[in-house]
Amino acid sequence: MADCPLQSTADRVEILVVGAGPAGIAAACEAADAGREVMVLDDNPETGGQIWRGGPRQAEGSAAAWFSRLAASGARLHHGTTMIDALPDCTVVARSPRGIRQLKAGTIILATGARERFIPFPGWTLPGVVGAGGLQALVKQGLDISGKRIVIAGSGPLLLAVADLVVRKGGRLVAVVEQAPLGRLARFATTLLGHPGKLAQAISIRSRIGGVLRVGSFPERVSADPDGLVVSFVAGPAGRERRWEERCDILACGFGLVPNLEVARLLGCDIAAGRIVVDELGRTSVTGVLAAGEGTGVGGVDKAVIEGRIAGLVAAEQLDAARSLSAARRRAAAFSAALDHTFALDPRLARLADDATLVCRCEDVAAGRLRCHGSWREAKLTTRIGMGPCQGRVCGPAAELLFGWSHADVRPPLTPVSVADMCRSATMQAATLEPSR
């Protein structure tokens, strides 16, 4: 990224894409190939988002093709750059290692993806307990797991993807434990018949990981002894529970994905049912702001790419080309709805935390200190839940599940910044907002 000295005015960009995962890459390619000036911001050190983490060097198949197309597109990429604030009129504030920068965009495409959902249960903060996607990211970045006993638990297709990686990297896969019951998973398998690529992928992963998959079960407690972690699981429907234990070195545990909505909220976009509201062309409720990918509903890489392409074409005013992708978009949306239904969380998961279980890891707030409060805001003011470095990204969805609290409040800066950068941002905003004489 070029040096960004203190600005008194915003740089102008025709189309700004926030997020360089599959949705952002597809959007940038379509818009740049239509001759538009495109800038892409992403907070990771490399392009690719979650599933194509590792960037062009590690990419294969369709991912490699998208990276090549992006490289040839002329879109300007800014890695390690986070959108931290939004001002009126499609103006955003971004922070990179070189400083703070203001960008005024003709159109903004939000492709900010999703993160893992964590559910607090006794022992979930012990060393050796990590997110399922967290383990995947660590292994992709070089963590050696050869010979390690690994249990993967939680919910959603990500568990199988991580299990596959563990086996390929020489880990000893002890168990993969999915909370969704067998009946729902069997119905989901019939949905996959309409998605032959995904079905083939699921079957080949199943055959590679062997007979370690348990369904309709979830972890209720984990403890540590000199031999590693001991994970207690509950199996079966309410009232007919059975319990069993597994021993491991690493418990990788994630309960589906939560769309990243903070940027959309700052821009004032309507949010409903935990996702950004968009029309069939990806237009949000705010003029000039489009959205694509996991933010509009978790649906996997195919949905992200198709929605990204549509958003890029709409931003480039290629509406007929965008509409020609509507059928593929509807198929992707139906798959997203099937995921939601299949992997809906068991209500018993909301009752696992005891009074000593930490809910907010940043500020050390345990469930027992939260039960007396009536809302996220009240609990926040009293206990500091959600006020640490993650700004509620982990504990917000957890508190929503445990206590039914909405955690929709969002304040800039979206991620912690230095005091010097805050001062620069405030100075720039004052300059931008000052009425012209």
Ligand SMILES: Cc1cc2nc3c(=O)[nH]c(=O)nc-3n(C[C@H](O)[C@H](O)[C@H](O)COP(=O)(O)OP(=O)(O)OC[C@H]3O[C@@H](n4cnc5c(N)ncnc54)[C@H](O)[C@@H]3O)c2cc1C
């Ligand atoms: C941890 C994890 C692991 C996953 N692993 C798999 C897998 O193995 N297989 C699979 O099929 N699917 C996987 N998924 C699902 C996967 O996310 C989607 O299929 C696909 O990547 C969605 O693409 P996207 O472009 O919508 O979002 P993402 O790929 O998530 O990309 C969004 C990008 O936006 C960036 N961003 C967010 N906010 C800002 C901001 N304020 N400023 C700048 N940048 C920002 C993010 O850092 C990210 O790079 C995983 C998801 C997660 C959360």
